Each structure stands twice: as C-alpha cells, then as structure tokens.
Amino acid sequence: MNQRMMLRLPGDLKSSMLACGVVMGGLGQLAFLAGCDRAEIHSYRVDREFDGSSVPIVEQKQPAQTESLGVIWKVPLSWTEVETTSSMRITTFRASNGQEIAITAFPGDVGGLIANVNRWRGQIGLDPVDEQGLNEDISHIEGVDVIIVDLAGETIRLIGSIINVGDGQTWFAKAMGPADVVEQVKADLIAFSASLHIHDQADDHDHDADHDHGESLSTPEPASEPVESAASTSSWEVPAQWVAEENASTILMASYLSQSGARITLTSLSGDGGGPLGNINRWRGQLGLPPVESIDPQGVKDLGNGGVLVDLTAPDDSGRMAAGIVPVGGQTLFFKLTGSVAAVEAELQRFEAFINAQGLGKAGTP
Amino acid sequence: MFRKILKPLASLRLTVVIFALSIFLVFAGTLVQVHTGIWTVVDQYFRSLVVLIELQIFVPKELATIPGAIWFPGGLTLGIAMFINLLAAHAVRFKFRKKRIGIILTHLGVILLLVGEFVTGFAAKEGNMTIREGETINFIEDIRSSEIAIVDQSDPVDDLVVIVPEQLIETDTTISNELIPFTIQVTEWMPNSQMLGPMQAPESRKGLADTGIARELAALPLPRANGVDGATVDAPSAYVTLMNGEQRIGSYLLSVYVDQPQMVVVDGRTYWIALRFARTYKPYSLHLVDFKHDLFTGTQMARNYSSDVRLVDEGRNVDRDVLIYMNHPLRHAGETFYQASFLRDDAGTVLQVVQNPGWMIPYISCTVATLGMLIHFGIRLVPTLRRRS
Incomplete structure (x- = not known):
C-alpha cells in the first residue's frame, strides 16, 4: 500500500540522482571544510590614524526618497506623511509643529500663475491682484522651476509653491494656517519643493549601488555612475535636511x-x-x-x-x-x-x- | 566501467529535474527579497548547499499565516549538479563531428559561465574607499560587515589594532582573548539600527550605556535594510559591557554612527574602542586631490562626477595621478576602482573597489556561447536555404 503511494520515479532517473547525490556529498564536504575558516580575533599595526584629542567629523545619514507618479521628492525630517483626506491630494504631510502641508498635482498649467495665486488669495480673504501686484507675492528658487507664493491674510498665512518638474503637470505644495506656525515650515517647504524631480537613472542607482554590482552570474562589470551612499547625503544644496522620519538616524x-x-x-x-x-x-x-x-x-x-x-x-x-x-x-x-x-x-x-x-x-x- | 558510472550522471532527465529545482529556487529567492536583504538572500539561497525555505514567503502575511518551512537544495548544490551533469553528458556522448561544433561551443560557454560564478562566489571581494579632499586612505571598507576595533596607541609612531569580527559579536555573548586587555560582554547586538538623542529616546532605551561619549544616545534596532524601502546599507550598533577581570569598566554604546573611537582606561592605560565597517588595509594609498561634481547648467542634474586622485604604491614603484570618473575606473593591483558616490557638500568621494579574478569569465562565456549558437544555426540554415533555391 505504502509502496503505491510513493512517488514513482523512472529507474534511470533514480540512479542518476543517487549518483549525483554521492558526488555532491563529497563536493559538499569539501566546500564545507573550505568554508570553515571561522573569523578570528586578530591584530595588526597601522600608521597612526587618529589622535584622541582631534578626530575628524564625518556625517552618517540615510537619505530617503518618496515617489509618486514618477516624481521623486525628499521629505524633511520634521514632516510625517499622514492619511490624505482629500481625493484631490497626492499626499499630505504634518510638520512637527502640527502644520499640514498638502501636495497636489494637476495636468497642464492649471490656468497659469496669476489664476493660481489669486485662487490662493481668495482662500485667505485677499482680493485678487494683477500682474504688477503679483511680483510682491512670489519669489523664485534659483536653479529649479519653482515659484514660492507667500500670502499673509489678516489672521491666516498661506505659503505655497508651484512646481514644474517637466512631467506635463503642475505640482503644488501648500501650507495654510496661523502666521507663526506656517512661518516655521517655510524653509522646509521651499527645500521640499526644490527637491521634486522626475525619477531618473541616478535615483535607481541610489537603491542598487550597494548591492547589484558584479557578483552575480550574468552581471557584467559594475555600473560606475555615481550614486549616493549611506555615508553621504544628497546632492541637494541644503543637505542634512531630507531624511524620512522612520530613517531619522543621523x-x-x-x-x-x-x-x-x-x-x-x-x-x-x-x-x-x-x-x-x-x-x-x-x-x-x-x-x-x-x-x-x-x-x-x-x-x-x-x-x-x-x-x-x-x-x-x-x-x-x-x-x-x-x-x-x-x-x-x-x-x-x-x-x-x-x-x-x-x-x-x-x-x-x-x-x-x-x-x-x-x-x-x-x-x-x- | 568509467562510462557506467558516468551514464546515470549524464541523464537528460536529471537535467530537467535540476532546471525545475533551479527555477523554483530563483522564484523563492526572489520572493524572499521582499523581507530580506539581497546579500543575505544571495548567501542563504544561492551560495549555499541547502536552504530552509519558509512557506510564509509565498503568501502575504496580510492574507494568511502559513507556518512551517521546507529544506531545499541551495544554489551551490544545483550549480555543482548542473556542472557535473553537463560534463558527464559530454564525456558519455561526446563525438566530434563538424556538425556538432556549434552545440559543443554553446555548452562550453555555459560551463564557463558556471565556473565564472564559482570563482566570483568564492574569490570576489568588494568594498568602499571613502576619501575626503586632501585625505590619504590606505584601506577598503566592507559596508556589508562590521568589526569592533580596539586601538592601543602606546607606541609613539603607529597603532596596534585588535579586530573582533562581526561573526563573533553576533554569536558570542562574552568575548575575551589574550590580544584584548579586557572582556567584552555583548548585551545587545543590532545588525541595523537607528540613533536617537537623549531627549528623543524612549524611556526603555535610556541608560543602557553609562560610559563613553555615546552614553547619552540611544540605539534602536531596525530590520535589516532590504533595498526596497530606500535604505540600502545596514548601520550596526551594539551595547557592550567591558570588564577588567571581575571589575566592571563600564557599558558602552558602540555604533557605526559614532565615528569617533571611545576611550577605555584599563589599569591606567588608555585604549580606544569603536564599531566600524570592516576594514582591509592595502599596500597602496589613494590621496584625493579634488572631487568634481558638475551639473547641467541651471539644473540640479548631475552631468559628471570625477575624482582626481594620486595613487602611491611603493612596492610596485607606482606614483601617478589618475582621474576616475563615470565608466573610467582605475585598475590597479588586480582591483578596479569605480566612481560610486560622494560625500555631503562634495567634500569627498566614495570609490567602489572590486576585486574579482573571474570578472572576464562572463564576457568570454557569453561570446563563446553566442558564437556556438551562430555556428549551429548557420550550419542548419545554409542547407535549408539551398534546398529552397
């Protein structure tokens, strides 16, 4: 009965596997013995590398990136991603002082700069402005296509950014609330806005660089494009700022x-x-x-x-x-x-x- | 007689079984990378004789909890089996005919590919060289393993360094050795960790260290970096208590986050202790003259990264300036130095150093196999075309 229930293998395959097993057993033992050099405590002498009273300062950090719709950004340390209540939003962050920052993206230019600034002005009870008045509300970040809009209502302040990353959409980051609270997140909001960019090869290497190089069967030489390592920070001009909360280990x-x-x-x-x-x-x-x-x-x-x-x-x-x-x-x-x-x-x-x-x-x- | 032994090994059915097992292994090895670091998977699944595959990896935890695990032949076993099978098949059935030259070449390519992976698996080494501008470095760091270094600076010129490898920190709760002037009791080992300040740490993690410059900080264990959620490098930390005989010296927090060695005083003598990425010292040194990070005008997009280094190897009579940049690595002493990364504010460079004696083998094997296939199909194609015309 038991005999019948057993998986029946063809006779030659059985003998093949048996022979292979015997050879493998021998090779396995060899491999095991070869791998048996258990790491041991050892010592060596090197030229003096440090002086107890003068030690180089080196940074250690793990920059974290988040991605949505093929666009990548870096999240300020003091921000946490929270559940988004509005279906219009890509995501929402809450800064450590409680201020919410809403991230949205819409196709095209969404009516243009004036329309968007006036929409925001309306939200905090300010009258619309024309092109001349616009310049007082906005500023540009050098090197990236980001416009910062800073509006102060009677009691409420709104700081927003209008970001063009080149993906055919206009991205918005907006913080609205009590003037002093919003002021505290302004620097982070600006830096966040400047970090948005389309996912490119360099971002992939960020993940791959330390792992996928040259050791697998079919992988040729290691890729040599520069990437960021755990021991470095981003190429973003204000470093040290963009680490995800869960990786906040700096x-x-x-x-x-x-x-x-x-x-x-x-x-x-x-x-x-x-x-x-x-x-x-x-x-x-x-x-x-x-x-x-x-x-x-x-x-x-x-x-x-x-x-x-x-x-x-x-x-x-x-x-x-x-x-x-x-x-x-x-x-x-x-x-x-x-x-x-x-x-x-x-x-x-x-x-x-x-x-x-x-x-x-x-x-x-x- | 020889043939009689080889014949079962050369079985084509065996080939099919090995292929089927390999496909399953690759499938399982891919799934498990959701939770485990790639190098752990490579070691456990693909460079091992046997592997214990947990059944849970096939079903997301959210759907169902599946207990249990199965033993399965590891990549090393399957690779060797395939190698033997292929060689035996040729030994048993080998007949040199012009027509078969393509097949023979293709198989030779596959055999070479297997050999190449054995060489890489057993002999390849890689690490990082992090050099700040103006700094000279003569060691390579392995960011996949760490070590405790105990430094004795009593000699006026050089340092005596005693190394405790990570494998020992992981497994031994008490480390003592005649080379070390004290006993190390490992209270907690964290293969990956995050570091918190005194006002950030939860109560339960406070006061675990009472000596050393990191005593006010707290380390929290993290799951190992798997490359999926952004973090790619494990940052190990350990809480240790140092003992001088029966006398307690103090509890220290050692971590790769803490860059400075911490002072330990034993019987009036000063030593320095640090947990750091494992180092391999080299007979040559690299001095970073300049690191350049060019951007496309008006953007934050990197156009080029380059390291202008001076390579000095007295033993080989080498003293020359080298420019290392994308796709232009430096090759020296059997090692290849790739431009891999850079430090904050472009203050320095990170070079990836790869030593792989088998690095050429995959190229050769792919060329041979391709050539074999071209010849094989060519031989068949020509008569077919003739017949048609």
Missing part, C-alpha cells in the same frame, strides 16, 4: 579634549533633537540646577541663524557647561564644552569660534 560626532582639561563634544541629531528647553533642563539637571519652565532670553546668547548658546555653572561651582544649539536644515547640532569653571572659561572663546565654523556657517539655509 548623528555626527566629535569629541576633543583641551589643554585646560575641558571636553568639547559635537553631536548632530535628527529634527530638533528633543528641543532646546528639554535639553537645557537635562543639562541643568546634570549640574544640579533646578529645571526652568521656559528659556529666559536673558540667560542665552543669540548666535544668529537660530543658534543659541547657554552657559551654566553648578551651584557649588563644581562644574560648568557651555552649550550651543544650532539648527542646520532638518538637524540640530549640539556643541558642548564641559569641565571645571576655569577650564571652561579658558576655552570659551575658541569654543564659540568652533561653533561658528562648524555650525553657523551652514545654518539658516535655504
């Missing part, structure tokens, strides 16, 4: 020891890194100072371009910390100078210069 770090014994560290975190108030209170706690409810403008030094510097001393003078918080694109750089009161004092001037060179030079863009 840190660059350096640490130095000064001759006076103070330690200087630099860390880059995605988004606002937890916000200035939270971080300042954490540092206060480390020095034994009570937390504060809000940041006293008198207690911080404005470094310009959104950067601030706080200088904190422990109640018993046992330690001091100067810390710079500098937003750069979608990241925040944290500079810390810690040590004894005297050591920090000795380094403070150089520290500020360091913040200027490393952080502020890149801040505030676009």
Whole structure:
C-alpha cells in the first residue's frame, strides 16, 4: 500500500540522482571544510590614524526618497506623511509643529500663475491682484522651476509653491494656517519643493549601488555612475535636511579634549533633537540646577541663524557647561564644552569660534 | 566501467529535474527579497548547499499565516549538479563531428559561465574607499560587515589594532582573548539600527550605556535594510559591557554612527574602542586631490562626477595621478576602482573597489556561447536555404 503511494520515479532517473547525490556529498564536504575558516580575533599595526584629542567629523545619514507618479521628492525630517483626506491630494504631510502641508498635482498649467495665486488669495480673504501686484507675492528658487507664493491674510498665512518638474503637470505644495506656525515650515517647504524631480537613472542607482554590482552570474562589470551612499547625503544644496522620519538616524560626532582639561563634544541629531528647553533642563539637571519652565532670553546668547548658546555653572561651582544649539536644515547640532569653571572659561572663546565654523556657517539655509 | 558510472550522471532527465529545482529556487529567492536583504538572500539561497525555505514567503502575511518551512537544495548544490551533469553528458556522448561544433561551443560557454560564478562566489571581494579632499586612505571598507576595533596607541609612531569580527559579536555573548586587555560582554547586538538623542529616546532605551561619549544616545534596532524601502546599507550598533577581570569598566554604546573611537582606561592605560565597517588595509594609498561634481547648467542634474586622485604604491614603484570618473575606473593591483558616490557638500568621494579574478569569465562565456549558437544555426540554415533555391 505504502509502496503505491510513493512517488514513482523512472529507474534511470533514480540512479542518476543517487549518483549525483554521492558526488555532491563529497563536493559538499569539501566546500564545507573550505568554508570553515571561522573569523578570528586578530591584530595588526597601522600608521597612526587618529589622535584622541582631534578626530575628524564625518556625517552618517540615510537619505530617503518618496515617489509618486514618477516624481521623486525628499521629505524633511520634521514632516510625517499622514492619511490624505482629500481625493484631490497626492499626499499630505504634518510638520512637527502640527502644520499640514498638502501636495497636489494637476495636468497642464492649471490656468497659469496669476489664476493660481489669486485662487490662493481668495482662500485667505485677499482680493485678487494683477500682474504688477503679483511680483510682491512670489519669489523664485534659483536653479529649479519653482515659484514660492507667500500670502499673509489678516489672521491666516498661506505659503505655497508651484512646481514644474517637466512631467506635463503642475505640482503644488501648500501650507495654510496661523502666521507663526506656517512661518516655521517655510524653509522646509521651499527645500521640499526644490527637491521634486522626475525619477531618473541616478535615483535607481541610489537603491542598487550597494548591492547589484558584479557578483552575480550574468552581471557584467559594475555600473560606475555615481550614486549616493549611506555615508553621504544628497546632492541637494541644503543637505542634512531630507531624511524620512522612520530613517531619522543621523548623528555626527566629535569629541576633543583641551589643554585646560575641558571636553568639547559635537553631536548632530535628527529634527530638533528633543528641543532646546528639554535639553537645557537635562543639562541643568546634570549640574544640579533646578529645571526652568521656559528659556529666559536673558540667560542665552543669540548666535544668529537660530543658534543659541547657554552657559551654566553648578551651584557649588563644581562644574560648568557651555552649550550651543544650532539648527542646520532638518538637524540640530549640539556643541558642548564641559569641565571645571576655569577650564571652561579658558576655552570659551575658541569654543564659540568652533561653533561658528562648524555650525553657523551652514545654518539658516535655504 | 568509467562510462557506467558516468551514464546515470549524464541523464537528460536529471537535467530537467535540476532546471525545475533551479527555477523554483530563483522564484523563492526572489520572493524572499521582499523581507530580506539581497546579500543575505544571495548567501542563504544561492551560495549555499541547502536552504530552509519558509512557506510564509509565498503568501502575504496580510492574507494568511502559513507556518512551517521546507529544506531545499541551495544554489551551490544545483550549480555543482548542473556542472557535473553537463560534463558527464559530454564525456558519455561526446563525438566530434563538424556538425556538432556549434552545440559543443554553446555548452562550453555555459560551463564557463558556471565556473565564472564559482570563482566570483568564492574569490570576489568588494568594498568602499571613502576619501575626503586632501585625505590619504590606505584601506577598503566592507559596508556589508562590521568589526569592533580596539586601538592601543602606546607606541609613539603607529597603532596596534585588535579586530573582533562581526561573526563573533553576533554569536558570542562574552568575548575575551589574550590580544584584548579586557572582556567584552555583548548585551545587545543590532545588525541595523537607528540613533536617537537623549531627549528623543524612549524611556526603555535610556541608560543602557553609562560610559563613553555615546552614553547619552540611544540605539534602536531596525530590520535589516532590504533595498526596497530606500535604505540600502545596514548601520550596526551594539551595547557592550567591558570588564577588567571581575571589575566592571563600564557599558558602552558602540555604533557605526559614532565615528569617533571611545576611550577605555584599563589599569591606567588608555585604549580606544569603536564599531566600524570592516576594514582591509592595502599596500597602496589613494590621496584625493579634488572631487568634481558638475551639473547641467541651471539644473540640479548631475552631468559628471570625477575624482582626481594620486595613487602611491611603493612596492610596485607606482606614483601617478589618475582621474576616475563615470565608466573610467582605475585598475590597479588586480582591483578596479569605480566612481560610486560622494560625500555631503562634495567634500569627498566614495570609490567602489572590486576585486574579482573571474570578472572576464562572463564576457568570454557569453561570446563563446553566442558564437556556438551562430555556428549551429548557420550550419542548419545554409542547407535549408539551398534546398529552397
């Protein structure tokens, strides 16, 4: 009975498979033995590559791209894609401050620039303008076909962009709401708008470059077109800004020891890194100072371009910390100078210069 | 006698079975890439003797949960079987006739192709060289594997580096060795991770490290990058506790995100520890003189990327300037350097370095097989045409 239920193979195939199995068994053992060189702990000598007190700063990040209708964009760190309520929209983002940004696309020029600006003006209760008045509402981004429209109503502000990526459609990104809230997303919206482009070969290589090169049976030589790697950022002129929320893993770090014994560290975190108030209170706690409810403008030094510097001393003078918080694109750089009161004092001037060179030079863009 | 052994191996039915199994393997290997990184799949499915194929890969999880898995011959097994089958068939049935020369050449091409993949599978190496402008680099990084490096700088001139390979970090919870001045206890190994700041980390991930410059940060495990959702490179991190005998030195967060080695003091001596992509040092060095990133006028579209490098290899008496750009790689010492990527703000270049002793074989095999087919069909075509005319 059992015999009948078994799969019946032709006799010669059975013997073929048996013979093949025997040969394979032998070869398999050889292959197994060859593969048995388990990695071991080993050592070697190299020329000195780093100095404990001076370490190069290298960025690590994983830019993420999103694509719709063959058009690619890069999502600012502080934006999250949310469910789109309107069928007219391609997608909707919500910035970390709660502001919604709606993305739409329509064929053709959708009535032209004036019609679109006036449509938006109408939405926030402003009268239509003619061509002369138009220029006050719009600005252009250099190098790309993007027009930024910034409209301030009595209570509501609308910042929108009209983007022509060359796919026969007009793309719109729009943020509308309380003036101060909308203002906070303006830089991200501009950068987002400038990142839109038609999916091209370079985008494919972004995915393929690290994987598909030259090792498979039929793949010829590796493609050598440049691509972005995990260790680099995009070619977009304001880098560091465009990382998807779920991949928000960006840190660059350096640490130095000064001759006076103070330690200087630099860390880059995605988004606002937890916000200035939270971080300042954490540092206060480390020095034994009570937390504060809000940041006293008198207690911080404005470094310009959104950067601030706080200088904190422990109640018993046992330690001091100067810390710079500098937003750069979608990241925040944290500079810390810690040590004894005297050591920090000795380094403070150089520290500020360091913040200027490393952080502020890149801040505030676009 | 010889023929008697070879005959079953040369069976055409066996060929058909191997082809059928191969088709299924490729199908399963393609489906599993939805969830698994391509290189994991290549190793598990195509360069292995056997593979355990989970049945779940054939049905989306949203539709149904399918438990269980089947053992299946891996690509290496099928490749070797096909190789033996093909050779045996020729040994048994080989008769040299002019008419068969096309068939013989075509099969020779296929045999070469199989040989080429064996050579590539076992001998090819590839990695990246990341060089900033003005920097000189003499090592290649393998972005698919990492290592813990422990550096002793007590020598005034050079560094003594002890390497713990990723395979050990993955499998051993306690790593000790006479080369390492302390014991490494791996608390958590994350093959891929993301890094969060002190104010961003969830409570459960806070305080896992208490020593080192990354102690205030937190690493969160991520699924391995599969190339489908944008991320292409795994960024490993590990929480480790270092022990000096019975004495605890501290808990460290090691990560490829943290570029700086972290200080460890043992019995008054300073060491540096870092988790980094695995390095291979080379007898030559590349110095990046200039990296150029040209755009089409008025656009953000890249027109050209090029690296102006100086190659110095004292052992080979080489000291020359080379321009590496798209489709113009540098070939040196059996390795090929391709322009692959660049750093932020065009501050440096990323070269892909490929060493594959079998890189020519696929070209030769395809040429031979094509030639074989042309001859074979040509031989048949000529009499047919004659008959018609």
